[in-house]
Amino acid sequence: MRVTVQSLGASEAGEIELNEAVFGVEPRADILHRVVTWQLEKRRGTARGTRERSDVARSGKKFGRQKGGGTARHGDRRAPIFVGGGKAHGARVRDFDPSLNKKVRALGLRMALSSKLRDEKLVVVDALDAAEGKTKALRGQLDALGLGRALVIDGEAVGESFARAARNLPSVDVLPAIGANVYDILKADTLVLTRAAVERLEARFNG
Numbered sequence: 001m002r003v004t005v006q007s008l009g010a011s012e013a014g015e016i017e018l019n020e021a022v023f024g025v026e027p028r029a030d031i032l033h034r035v036v037t038w039q040l041e042k043r044r045g046t047a048r049g050t051r052e053r054s055d056v057a058r059s060g061k062k063f064g065r066q067k068g069g070g071t072a073r074h075g076d077r078r079a080p081i082f083v084g085g086g087k088a089h090g091a092r093v094r095d096f097d098p099s100l101n102k103k104v105r106a107l108g109l110r111m112a113l114s115s116k117l118r119d120e121k122l123v124v125v126d127a128l129d130a131a132e133g134k135t136k137a138l139r140g141q142l143d144a145l146g147l148g149r150a151l152v153i154d155g156e157a158v159g160e161s162f163a164r165a166a167r168n169l170p171s172v173d174v175l176p177a178i179g180a181n182v183y184d185i186l187k188a189d190t191l192v193l194t195r196a197a198v199e200r201l202e203a204r205f206n207g
Contacts, residue, residue, distance in 0.1 A: 002017055006126070027114055032182060035104065129161075154175075180201060
């Protein structure tokens, strides 16, 4: 399928042929849900567990008489009420490290790209040029393209001037092609790809 390529100044800069195997896949909600859930779970850090009564290194010997000592009838020093005792109802270790088949992850990314093209929310630009890295100039260029909350994906690396100009735009996220992922693509209102990004993504699936 052929798509019009635009410049950041909203003028046409030719056409590009998109690979049907990457941008023409029928999206499935269950696959996209599995990949997004996997991504969000992978972001979660492992909680550090606290030492409970059975974990602290203190004697289990009863340290006082049951009666006649003038104190409460304690069993040992590991009780939570003592300094150095175990934590009562402490945090348990929870490891969030789910696994997902690599083919499902790749399929989810192709479906996310295809859904943006199908919904006419995919814009292909010739290159990312930001005059002297100025945010004001870049905002004008993006407004000319009519973009809302946009995810901009470049090729192997994002140009320094464009990244600097986009840094102060809260509605614009910038990623290199290697960082393209389902969650960020679906979250954005518009997906902006450069020619280099299209080539890298297609090579990523065809390689």
